[in-house]
Amino acid sequence: MKKDTPIQIKNRFINSVDPIGNIRYHAHPTLDLAILIFEGFNNKIYDGHVxxxxxxxxxxxxxxxxxxxxxxxxxxxxxxxxxxxxxxxxxxxxxxxxxxxxxxxxxxxxx
Known part of the structure:
Protein backbone atom coordinates (compact mmCIF):
# COMPACT_ATOMS: atom_id res chain seq x y z
CA MET A 1 0.00 0.00 0.00
CA LYS A 2 1.36 3.38 -0.95
CA LYS A 3 0.53 6.85 0.34
CA ASP A 4 -1.97 7.58 -2.44
CA THR A 5 -3.54 4.10 -2.48
CA PRO A 6 -7.28 4.34 -1.79
CA ILE A 7 -8.47 2.18 1.08
CA GLN A 8 -11.89 1.30 2.41
CA ILE A 9 -12.83 0.43 5.98
CA LYS A 10 -16.08 -1.35 6.80
CA ASN A 11 -17.40 -2.07 10.26
CA ARG A 12 -19.92 -4.57 11.50
CA PHE A 13 -21.51 -3.88 14.86
CA ILE A 14 -22.34 -7.40 16.05
CA ASN A 15 -24.97 -7.77 18.78
CA SER A 16 -25.78 -4.07 18.82
CA VAL A 17 -29.14 -3.04 17.34
CA ASP A 18 -31.51 -4.36 14.67
CA PRO A 19 -31.77 -3.13 12.04
CA ILE A 20 -28.88 -0.71 11.89
CA GLY A 21 -30.34 2.37 10.27
CA ASN A 22 -28.25 5.49 10.54
CA ILE A 23 -25.06 5.89 12.58
CA ARG A 24 -23.99 9.34 13.73
CA TYR A 25 -20.57 9.75 15.22
CA HIS A 26 -18.51 12.32 17.06
CA ALA A 27 -14.83 11.67 16.38
CA HIS A 28 -12.10 13.02 18.59
CA PRO A 29 -9.92 15.39 16.56
CA THR A 30 -6.57 13.81 17.51
CA LEU A 31 -7.18 10.54 19.38
CA ASP A 32 -8.42 7.25 17.99
CA LEU A 33 -11.77 7.63 19.80
CA ALA A 34 -15.35 8.28 18.75
CA ILE A 35 -18.85 8.23 20.18
CA LEU A 36 -21.31 6.36 17.96
CA ILE A 37 -25.04 7.04 18.03
CA PHE A 38 -27.27 4.39 16.48
CA GLU A 39 -30.53 5.75 15.06
CA GLY A 40 -33.56 4.21 13.38
CA PHE A 41 -33.47 0.78 15.01
CA ASN A 42 -36.37 -1.28 16.34
CA ASN A 43 -34.65 -3.59 18.81
CA LYS A 44 -31.55 -3.36 20.96
CA ILE A 45 -29.65 -6.63 21.19
CA TYR A 46 -27.15 -5.66 23.89
CA ASP A 47 -27.64 -6.07 27.65
CA GLY A 48 -25.69 -3.04 28.86
CA HIS A 49 -23.74 -0.04 27.72
CA VAL A 50 -20.72 2.00 28.69
Missing part, protein backbone atom coordinates in the same frame (compact mmCIF):
# COMPACT_ATOMS: atom_id res chain seq x y z
CA UNK A 51 -20.93 4.43 31.57
CA UNK A 52 -18.59 7.33 32.08
CA UNK A 53 -16.90 8.37 35.30
CA UNK A 54 -18.81 11.25 36.85
CA UNK A 55 -16.08 12.25 39.29
CA UNK A 56 -12.96 13.40 37.35
CA UNK A 57 -10.84 12.95 40.49
CA UNK A 58 -11.08 9.19 39.94
CA UNK A 59 -9.24 9.54 36.62
CA UNK A 60 -5.58 9.58 37.56
CA UNK A 61 -2.32 8.46 36.04
CA UNK A 62 -1.45 4.97 37.18
CA UNK A 63 -5.09 3.96 37.58
CA UNK A 64 -6.02 0.55 36.18
CA UNK A 65 -8.62 0.32 33.44
CA UNK A 66 -10.12 -2.43 31.40
CA UNK A 67 -11.85 -2.32 28.03
CA UNK A 68 -13.56 -4.93 25.94
CA UNK A 69 -11.94 -5.45 22.58
CA UNK A 70 -11.00 -7.70 19.71
CA UNK A 71 -7.24 -8.29 19.88
CA UNK A 72 -7.16 -10.90 17.12
CA UNK A 73 -7.70 -10.24 13.39
CA UNK A 74 -9.88 -13.33 12.94
CA UNK A 75 -12.66 -11.78 10.91
CA UNK A 76 -12.60 -13.30 7.44
CA UNK A 77 -16.28 -13.17 6.49
CA UNK A 78 -15.83 -10.69 3.65
CA UNK A 79 -14.88 -10.74 0.01
CA UNK A 80 -13.96 -8.29 -2.71
CA UNK A 81 -16.62 -7.76 -5.38
CA UNK A 82 -14.68 -6.87 -8.52
CA UNK A 83 -17.81 -5.85 -10.44
CA UNK A 84 -18.83 -3.25 -7.84
CA UNK A 85 -15.25 -2.51 -6.72
CA UNK A 86 -16.44 -2.96 -3.13
CA UNK A 87 -15.85 -5.10 -0.07
CA UNK A 88 -18.93 -7.11 0.93
CA UNK A 89 -19.81 -9.15 4.01
CA UNK A 90 -20.66 -12.81 3.47
CA UNK A 91 -21.71 -15.75 5.63
CA UNK A 92 -18.61 -17.86 5.11
CA UNK A 93 -15.54 -17.84 7.28
CA UNK A 94 -15.36 -16.75 10.88
CA UNK A 95 -18.20 -14.31 11.59
CA UNK A 96 -17.61 -13.95 15.33
CA UNK A 97 -14.24 -13.15 16.85
CA UNK A 98 -14.11 -13.70 20.61
CA UNK A 99 -14.21 -10.60 22.80
CA UNK A 100 -11.54 -10.21 25.43
CA UNK A 101 -10.96 -7.81 28.30
CA UNK A 102 -7.85 -5.83 27.46
CA UNK A 103 -5.96 -4.56 30.48
CA UNK A 104 -4.53 -1.09 30.57
CA UNK A 105 -3.33 1.72 32.73
CA UNK A 106 -3.80 5.47 32.43
CA UNK A 107 -0.31 6.60 31.52
CA UNK A 108 -0.80 10.23 30.48
CA UNK A 109 -3.34 12.85 29.62
CA UNK A 110 -3.33 14.22 26.08
CA UNK A 111 -4.98 17.51 25.23
Missing amino acids: TFVTNPDKIAQGRYLCRLGYPFPEFNNFEFNEVNDDIEWNNTGNVASPRFPIDGIISRFAA
Whole structure:
Protein backbone atom coordinates (compact mmCIF):
# COMPACT_ATOMS: atom_id res chain seq x y z
CA MET A 1 0.00 0.00 0.00
CA LYS A 2 1.36 3.38 -0.95
CA LYS A 3 0.53 6.85 0.34
CA ASP A 4 -1.97 7.58 -2.44
CA THR A 5 -3.54 4.10 -2.48
CA PRO A 6 -7.28 4.34 -1.79
CA ILE A 7 -8.47 2.18 1.08
CA GLN A 8 -11.89 1.30 2.41
CA ILE A 9 -12.83 0.43 5.98
CA LYS A 10 -16.08 -1.35 6.80
CA ASN A 11 -17.40 -2.07 10.26
CA ARG A 12 -19.92 -4.57 11.50
CA PHE A 13 -21.51 -3.88 14.86
CA ILE A 14 -22.34 -7.40 16.05
CA ASN A 15 -24.97 -7.77 18.78
CA SER A 16 -25.78 -4.07 18.82
CA VAL A 17 -29.14 -3.04 17.34
CA ASP A 18 -31.51 -4.36 14.67
CA PRO A 19 -31.77 -3.13 12.04
CA ILE A 20 -28.88 -0.71 11.89
CA GLY A 21 -30.34 2.37 10.27
CA ASN A 22 -28.25 5.49 10.54
CA ILE A 23 -25.06 5.89 12.58
CA ARG A 24 -23.99 9.34 13.73
CA TYR A 25 -20.57 9.75 15.22
CA HIS A 26 -18.51 12.32 17.06
CA ALA A 27 -14.83 11.67 16.38
CA HIS A 28 -12.10 13.02 18.59
CA PRO A 29 -9.92 15.39 16.56
CA THR A 30 -6.57 13.81 17.51
CA LEU A 31 -7.18 10.54 19.38
CA ASP A 32 -8.42 7.25 17.99
CA LEU A 33 -11.77 7.63 19.80
CA ALA A 34 -15.35 8.28 18.75
CA ILE A 35 -18.85 8.23 20.18
CA LEU A 36 -21.31 6.36 17.96
CA ILE A 37 -25.04 7.04 18.03
CA PHE A 38 -27.27 4.39 16.48
CA GLU A 39 -30.53 5.75 15.06
CA GLY A 40 -33.56 4.21 13.38
CA PHE A 41 -33.47 0.78 15.01
CA ASN A 42 -36.37 -1.28 16.34
CA ASN A 43 -34.65 -3.59 18.81
CA LYS A 44 -31.55 -3.36 20.96
CA ILE A 45 -29.65 -6.63 21.19
CA TYR A 46 -27.15 -5.66 23.89
CA ASP A 47 -27.64 -6.07 27.65
CA GLY A 48 -25.69 -3.04 28.86
CA HIS A 49 -23.74 -0.04 27.72
CA VAL A 50 -20.72 2.00 28.69
CA THR A 51 -20.93 4.43 31.57
CA PHE A 52 -18.59 7.33 32.08
CA VAL A 53 -16.90 8.37 35.30
CA THR A 54 -18.81 11.25 36.85
CA ASN A 55 -16.08 12.25 39.29
CA PRO A 56 -12.96 13.40 37.35
CA ASP A 57 -10.84 12.95 40.49
CA LYS A 58 -11.08 9.19 39.94
CA ILE A 59 -9.24 9.54 36.62
CA ALA A 60 -5.58 9.58 37.56
CA GLN A 61 -2.32 8.46 36.04
CA GLY A 62 -1.45 4.97 37.18
CA ARG A 63 -5.09 3.96 37.58
CA TYR A 64 -6.02 0.55 36.18
CA LEU A 65 -8.62 0.32 33.44
CA CYS A 66 -10.12 -2.43 31.40
CA ARG A 67 -11.85 -2.32 28.03
CA LEU A 68 -13.56 -4.93 25.94
CA GLY A 69 -11.94 -5.45 22.58
CA TYR A 70 -11.00 -7.70 19.71
CA PRO A 71 -7.24 -8.29 19.88
CA PHE A 72 -7.16 -10.90 17.12
CA PRO A 73 -7.70 -10.24 13.39
CA GLU A 74 -9.88 -13.33 12.94
CA PHE A 75 -12.66 -11.78 10.91
CA ASN A 76 -12.60 -13.30 7.44
CA ASN A 77 -16.28 -13.17 6.49
CA PHE A 78 -15.83 -10.69 3.65
CA GLU A 79 -14.88 -10.74 0.01
CA PHE A 80 -13.96 -8.29 -2.71
CA ASN A 81 -16.62 -7.76 -5.38
CA GLU A 82 -14.68 -6.87 -8.52
CA VAL A 83 -17.81 -5.85 -10.44
CA ASN A 84 -18.83 -3.25 -7.84
CA ASP A 85 -15.25 -2.51 -6.72
CA ASP A 86 -16.44 -2.96 -3.13
CA ILE A 87 -15.85 -5.10 -0.07
CA GLU A 88 -18.93 -7.11 0.93
CA TRP A 89 -19.81 -9.15 4.01
CA ASN A 90 -20.66 -12.81 3.47
CA ASN A 91 -21.71 -15.75 5.63
CA THR A 92 -18.61 -17.86 5.11
CA GLY A 93 -15.54 -17.84 7.28
CA ASN A 94 -15.36 -16.75 10.88
CA VAL A 95 -18.20 -14.31 11.59
CA ALA A 96 -17.61 -13.95 15.33
CA SER A 97 -14.24 -13.15 16.85
CA PRO A 98 -14.11 -13.70 20.61
CA ARG A 99 -14.21 -10.60 22.80
CA PHE A 100 -11.54 -10.21 25.43
CA PRO A 101 -10.96 -7.81 28.30
CA ILE A 102 -7.85 -5.83 27.46
CA ASP A 103 -5.96 -4.56 30.48
CA GLY A 104 -4.53 -1.09 30.57
CA ILE A 105 -3.33 1.72 32.73
CA ILE A 106 -3.80 5.47 32.43
CA SER A 107 -0.31 6.60 31.52
CA ARG A 108 -0.80 10.23 30.48
CA PHE A 109 -3.34 12.85 29.62
CA ALA A 110 -3.33 14.22 26.08
CA ALA A 111 -4.98 17.51 25.23
